[in-house]
Amino acid sequence: MAYFEEISKIQYEGSSSKNPFAFKYYNPEETVNGKTMEEILRFSVAYWHTFTADGTDPFGVGTAIRPWDHLNGLDLAKARVEAAFELFEKLNVPFFCFHDSDIAPEADTLKETYEHLDVITAMIKDYMKDSKVKLLWNTANMFTHPRYVHGAATSSNADVFAFAAAKVKKGLEIGKELGAENYVFWGGREGYETLLNTDMKLELDNLARFFHMAVDYAKEIGFDGQFLIEPKPKEPTKHQYDFDVATGHAFLQKYDLDQYFKFNIEANHATLAGHTFEHELRVARINGMLGSVDANQGDTLIGWDTDEFPTDLYSTTLAMYEILLNGGLGKGGLNFDAKVRRGSFEPEDLFHAHIAGMDSFAIGLKVAAKLLEDRVLEDFVADRYSSYTEGIGLDIVEGKANFHKLEEYALQLGNIQNRSGRQERLKAIVNQYL
Numbered sequence: 139m140a141y142f143e144e145i146s147k148i149q150y151e152g153s154s155s156k157n158p159f160a161f162k163y164y165n166p167e168e169t170v171n172g173k174t175m176e177e178i179l180r181f182s183v184a185y186w187h188t189f190t191a192d193g194t195d196p197f198g199v200g201t202a203i204r205p206w207d208h209l210n211g212l213d214l215a216k217a218r219v220e221a222a223f224e225l226f227e228k229l230n231v232p233f234f235c236f237h238d239s240d241i242a243p244e245a246d247t248l249k250e251t252y253e254h255l256d257v258i259t260a261m262i263k264d265y266m267k268d269s270k271v272k273l274l275w276n277t278a279n280m281f282t283h284p285r286y287v288h289g290a291a292t293s294s295n296a297d298v299f300a301f302a303a304a305k306v307k308k309g310l311e312i313g314k315e316l317g318a319e320n321y322v323f324w325g326g327r328e329g330y331e332t333l334l335n336t337d338m339k340l341e342l343d344n345l346a347r348f349f350h351m352a353v354d355y356a357k358e359i360g361f362d363g364q365f366l367i368e369p370k371p372k373e374p375t376k377h378q379y380d381f382d383v384a385t386g387h388a389f390l391q392k393y394d395l396d397q398y399f400k401f402n403i404e405a406n407h408a409t410l411a412g413h414t415f416e417h418e419l420r421v422a423r424i425n426g427m428l429g430s431v432d433a434n435q436g437d438t439l440i441g442w443d444t445d446e447f448p449t450d451l452y453s454t455t456l457a458m459y460e461i462l463l464n465g466g467l468g469k470g471g472l473n474f475d476a477k478v479r480r481g482s483f484e485p486e487d488l489f490h491a492h493i494a495g496m497d498s499f500a501i502g503l504k505v506a507a508k509l510l511e512d513r514v515l516e517d518f519v520a521d522r523y524s525s526y527t528e529g530i531g532l533d534i535v536e537g538k539a540n541f542h543k544l545e546e547y548a549l550q551l552g553n554i555q556n557r558s559g560r561q562e563r564l565k566a567i568v569n570q571y572l
């Protein structure tokens with residue numbers, strides 16, 4: 139059965155095409171620096187936003203019209219798998235991602251939930267056999283059910299810690315079964331609401347214990363996917379422990395976990411933390427910790443995680459600039475952790491949204507590659523820091539300076555001359571490439 143009958147496979151038609159169901163810029167076969175767009179961009183569909191969510195928001199019920207709406211329970215879960223593979227195929231995306239609870243309904247007992255997961259995992263595996271689509275990552279939902287009211291691995295209740303561990307154990311088994319390239323931890327409720335009732339040290343120590351157990355179990359079963367932490371500063375908790383990349387990195391280093399983890403960086407989480415998307419990518423990149431990306435965008439006028447499909451070309455360009463400098467995303471990809479707006483409730487909007495996101499990143503890739511090829515920013519930055527390539531600057535960089543030597547040098551300096559940072563000129567040059 140076809141769920142999106144009216145829509146055929148989306149093809150690349152070029153920028154002059156007026157066909158809404160065509161890519162204008164994303165041409166999977168086109169090469170950029172010797173690799174195809176498909177290989178570099180590694181697009182992924184997020185199961186939760188595209189097949190599970192219905193447009194519910196804090197003020198109103200769902201608005202989405204979906205061809206599987208009339209079904210329930212496991213029948214609904216199965217229909218979603220069928221619809222998912224139809225959409226993957228038609229959009230020609232190479233990857234998808236899910237939480238356990240997106241693919242199969244949670245039952246009253248953990249045992250029954252496992253049974254549901256087994257049925258749907260087998261079905262997904264079957265579909266994957268006849269498809270080129272791979273699992274970018276899976277994860278466990280440890281934030282929706284009331285049991286996670288005080289967190290999962292950072293809960294004040296050890297029973298919840300144990301329950302969460304069982305969910306991740308199962309998640310790793312599923313990841314292995316489906317050949318997942320990564321496993322994600324997003325700690326939505328791993329944080330606190332008030333310090334008045336919180337043992338922060340125990341919660342953080344427990345979170346590290348939990349991650350070490352996950353690493354051990356992955357080794358035990360031979361799961362070789364990359365572990366990823368997805369930082370977010372807040373929402374739903376007031377303060378989330380994986381606040382941003384820098385905070386998460388310090389945590390991983392403190393607990394000897396940095397060798398096993400990288401980061402899954404989400405654009406809208408970066409902006410919630412008061413950073414730009416490219417800032418988070420840069421911090422991860424220069425520390426060798428850039429794993430994967432949740433490609434979306436927020437809204438400057440709204441203070442929460444709006445998870446919009448990415449259409450801001452300035453942002454996709456600067457993101458792709460970081461990704462290219464990183465030598466690509468390795469096992470990671472660009473996962474559209476993005477939802478159609480509540481007012482875009484028709485099934486075809488799922489296609490328009492993904493086409494918009496894929497085209498926006500394709501433009502970003504091409505512009506970033508050209509910027510790098512012309513060394514627009516590299517030459518400027520190299521020149522800006524040239525004082526460290528000779529004289530006292532070179533001594534500082536080579537560890538040949540100390541406060542005595544620097545004082546001696548400073549004492550004989552006349553007026554210090556600085557040079558302009560030329561921010562506006564550089565922005566204008568970037569605009570010339572867009």
Ligand code: XYL
Pocket residue numbers: 237277322323324368370404432443475
């Ligand atoms: C919510 C988060 C999640 C993670 C996976 O803000 O983005 O959707 O990506 O748990």
